[in-house]
Amino acid sequence: MSTNTALEALSKEQLIELVELCSKNLIAIDGTWFQSVEDECGMDAAMHHDERAWQRFTVSEAKRLKRFLDLPERAGLDGLEAALALKLNTLSSAADVRYEGDALVYRVVECRVQAARARKGMVLHPCKSVGLVEYAGFANAIDERITCECVSCFPDVVDETCSCAWRFAIDDEA
Template sequence: MKPSEPTTLEDLTEVIRQLAAHYGLWMAESVHQLGLEAALDAEKEAGDRFFGILSGKLARALGVTPQEILAGTDQETLDKLGMALRSAWLAADGVWFQAIEKQADMVTAKRVNDTCWSRFSPLEARRAKDILGLPDNGGIPALKAALGVRMYAHLNRWEFTDETENSIVFRMTDCRVQTARKRKGLADYPCKSGGITEYVGFSNEIDSRFKCECIGCPPDEHPEEWVCSWRFTIEE
């Protein structure tokens, strides 16, 4: 596109695509060069600065203040926008998996998937702690609060069961991915290895005392009432 040509929707989506890819590549290479802990610290600093800059630039382009970007937008529309973005996140996860599976095989795709979750889950947990103001080692109350603001929390149906003073069970009662496969007559996607990586990483970032146990997750057999189930126990 020449500078004099009008910007199109395709131009904007291409900018978003490259912005997301570049940000993600910085995160991935930071993990490679510095390790996950330092990379998460760097993402906190860079992310806070970047999204402040982004809000300011969008506001100036629209001729408003950052607080006015979505002013006047009704709650129903905001909810729909939030759901659209979260479901797009899930779609991105799916199309990447399929692309790697096509390039290589299922085993390679699962290995890439699990590696991504080993980095994203601690990041998501840190973001939840920051957004909610949760303390370090906040125990079961902090884990419940953090799980409630995850991407998946808005896409799937889930529930908690309090077992003891130091343990809870978290169940996914309806999973978009598995429900979609069921509609197509497909078997459950075997997500257990990724789930272990995901929930161990997330819970340990919330509180390092947590032990995460998989009660059941595909390819395990499971009842109709839930798709996967996880026990989180505080080990003193």
């Protein structure tokens, strides 16, 4: 493993700030390419490519976090909770995780993407279909028994206290 001397010179506080900055930058580049496709080809084409990109990226992100956290093959909801805490979206947006019975609920309280689109006077991103690809794929890469259900996400918002919410559960028959 190679090290970067510039990183080694940073304090813990600076490293934390850098991680937050990098996660925001990665979400920004995701939005930049999406808006480019949206402007040139329309929302349907942009959504198609967004779903394909997240289908591949989310599995890669989950597998890397799983290795980083040294999670077992079937990490369960506790493993998912640990991985969600370090997910790019969590690091770049305000989010929380809580248990509701046997399920884990992940809520993006304030989404950077939707906030940026609102600031620019753009229509909100219809992210439910992409969210299903992203969060189901992420959870499945952590543990293939985990199922994902959308609780609330634009355009189907039923919880006004957050930008989106996802419920994860273990399917013991999987």
